[in-house]
Amino acid sequence: MNAESDERQEVAAAAAGAATGDGATGEPALGSRAPQFIKRHRSLHVSWQVGVFIVGLAVVIVGIIMLPLPGPGWVVIFGGMAIWATEFVWAQLVLRWTKRKVTEAAQRALDPRVRKRNIILTTIALVICAAAMAVYVVKFGLVMPWKIEE
Template identity: 70%
Template sequence: MNTGSSEPGEVVMAVVNEADVNDAQTEQGLGSRAPEFVKARRLLHISWQVGVFVIGLAVVVAGIIMLPLPGPGWVVIFGGMAIWATEFVWAQLVLRWTKRKVTEAAQRALDPKVRRRNIILTSIGLVIVGVLVGIYLWKFGIVMPWKIENQ
């Protein structure tokens, strides 16, 4: 079989390099993802971008508010960035950088030496907390914050 032939029914197998796939994904994703009829009209496209920006900003602000309050703050912030990334190249680049850094951190966390170190540090921390709780209970005993009298 010749890979250059174009005979009907011939199966051509190609070896795909992972770097080529990543390069194709990098080239493919940049730019506006607005529908074509929106892109074709300048005023409509600018209005679309303003709407995407306002919605993304609202989601990011909600995430920032959730950081000190109960709620998935960082997840919501990255959700707002993903909304922005549908329209703005700078947000797409920030999300790619973030994905790369999170992937690197996950790979480092799965390293056996790092996992062993984290387990040792967690064990030491638990022993210290246990000793402190034991000292407190030995010195003060178990005291309830309310007074209940036997009836």
């Protein structure tokens, strides 16, 4: 082989490493994180993956149930995704995308112009709510809704 084809192979290997997380990006490699003795046996590994999927699914379902109810629904859903990410590449990619988007949103929220706009909008919303409450008190008095006599 010549030097040009060796160089191409090195570039391809570096690109493959970056795609799986082995490169200089600092992200862990994609794929199963099952113990080595489980990975060695196909049936044991499939059983492990089924177990991980069922546990992750149960956690995600509990999170979905918690969305309309009191509780940290989204945190639990992402916890289930993290369980899935220990075994499945698609879940690892979803979590990486989510982390990237959350980091971008946090950076945008810390931008001084955005913070100033958010403070102004919050102040306007509070003034509107206070005005609506004042109109209600003037019109109906300060009677609690459960003590209204018919």
